[in-house]
Amino acid sequence: MKLLLITAGSRGDVEPFVELARAAAAAGHDVRVAAPDRSGVSAGDVDVVSLRVDYTSTIEDQGVALGAAMRNFRTVVKPTMRSVIVGAARAALTFRPDVIIAHPKVLSAPLIAEALDIPHVLVELVPAVTPTRAFAAAGTVAADLGVLNRLTYFAAASASAMFSAALDEAAQLLGVRRGRPMPSPAATLLPISPSLLQRPGDWPLNVHLTGPWTGAGVAEDLAPEVAAFVADGSYVYVGFGSMAAGDAAARGRALVAAVRGRGQRLLVATGLGGIEIAPSARSDDVLVVRSVPHSRVLPNAATAVHHGGIGTVQAATRAGTVSVVVPFIADQPFWGAMLHRRGLAPEAIRYNRVTAERIGNALDATPQYRHSVEAAAQQMSTENGTAAALAIITAIRG
Template sequence: MRLLLLTAGSRGDVEPFAALARRAQRDGHDVTLAVPDNSGVDLSGLDTASLGADFQAMIAAQGTSVRQAMRNFASVVRPTMRAVIVGAAQIGLDHGADAVIAHPKVLSAPHIAARLGAQLFAVETVPTTIPTREFPAAGTVPFDLGPLNRLTYRAGGAAAAMFRRELAEAARLLGGPQPRAARATLLPISPQILPRPVDWPASAHLTGAWVGDGDQAVDEEGDATVAAFLRTGPTVSVGFGSMAQGDPLARGAAFVAASRERGLQTLVLRGWGGADVPPELRGDDVLVIDGASHDQVFPLVDVAVHHGGAGTAQAAVRAGTPSVVVPFLADQPFWARTLRGCGVAADPLSRRHLTVRRAGGAIDQALRCRRRAAELGPLVAAEDGTGRALELIEAG
């Protein structure tokens, strides 16, 4: 089959698609992966096409503030989304496909699938469009509304309305086809972490996380440094991925101080700039690096402090490591609540009111979750979400 994978966003939005592309390519499919620029994901050996959008630059320009995003909508957000919406349409025309597998940010995917006569598979790294009474749509309200939870899923239609102009441009490029409905919605989420709602349609599939097969490029020197550090004692890892809003030095300092009080060392992953440590607080018990594989780090640390991105949250559970989640925006509060509900994370911490005392209390609470994390980890690790997703795509 010719598969066209379309994704947009930060690293956590690209990594699952790269894992699926590798598995599909390994199994003999002709795969094109359309991606944003500078995601930081290893794409070696894959046939990729650039959308011409740089989400790292967009975040650098406005941070993660919704208010700032609205202020910069015309100058930053709209051009980025135009690149995604129209760029994906051009890639579709250039490459063709029997099946289109698309991230929800690629709003033109239904038009692309219709123009190509391809099956469309929608992908949601977090539930946002499939209504259920069991929980509100991620990124909407932070509390259960009971029977009214279903209403929160109407928010997803707002994005299409905001980018009507760009969608119309993509449709003209494609020849004006009527958008095609998705054959199925694939959610790269473990059902061990998020039990399937009883009121979901049969077309919604919790496949399990999409993770690689270990054939990606490896930074052997960097990995050796991290591995040597992790062998020297119990460790707390601190990293916030692409989240860079606020004071990264203050965040890193709070967790370094709290870890030291408990005799723990700290591995700080800068990511896109969300965590760092002031020079005066560094020492032999602190290692600061730009980044490292979660699958390498999380199994070897005692607590994982992170922002609660979908991929990061599931990687911590898969490793059997308890979490401290400091959510910033969007779906991250959803994952913070979900991990806490599974008994594998401390209560979420507010990034705006982060202190050494609060960081320390959360580390203590997470350490008390170790038994439950150790029980759940092997169950999640045994899942083959990537393979399950590919089976569903192949079945059409």
């Protein structure tokens, strides 16, 4: 079967698609991934084509603050979404797949399905599209609004109106007419562990929690200095991925003070700029690098302080490491609140409220969550999300 996987966003949006592609190729399918450039994902063994969009460059230029995105909506956001919407259509016409598996940002997926007369599968990396009364859409509010939770899902449904011109261009390219009902997804897949998110009873039957899509890639080697640091004993890991907002230097000072104040060592992954550690603060007990493979460093970490993206949430939990979530934007407050609600982490600390005292109190609280996290890790060790997802996808075509 020919499968086209199309995704948009930063590393956390690309990595699960690449892992699913690896698993599908290993199962004998003809697979291609259409993705942004410079995501940071190692995909050398996967057939990847470019959507001609660079989210990493955008983050480096303007950070991740919502205000910056709104100010640059016409000059940055709309052109970026046009590249995704139209680029996805071009990739589909070139590859002619039997099924497309698409990120929610790929708004042209239903148009592609209509034009090629094939099913499409929606991948909700976070629960923000399928309405439920159980919780508000990730990326809206972190609080439980009860009966009003379903209303928060209208935001995702209205996205097409903001990018109508790009969708018109994609429709023309595909030879279909907009304005009439487009096909609904044949299935919706959420590559999330049930140990983190309980499946709502009001989801349709074709919406599936598959478990995370991990495990098929080649393990990255650790740099010698990181390998030596990890081998030397317990440490606190800190990394905020692609998040770049607020006072990164102040956050760095607070984190160093909190960790050192408890006699612990600190491994810092600076990512795209969410944390800055002054040279004077670095010593044998504080190692600072750009990035590290989570699978290699989180199992040995006493605690993981991170932004709460679903990829890092699942990596830390799977490693049996308690998280201290410092959310910035989007779904991160949702996961910070969800982990705390399920007894898996202390209460989240917003990125602009980080102090040595707050981080220190969270670190002191982590032992009470360790048993629950270890139980969740045990459950996750039995999950094979890629196999579950492939079984659903192949069943669609019979």
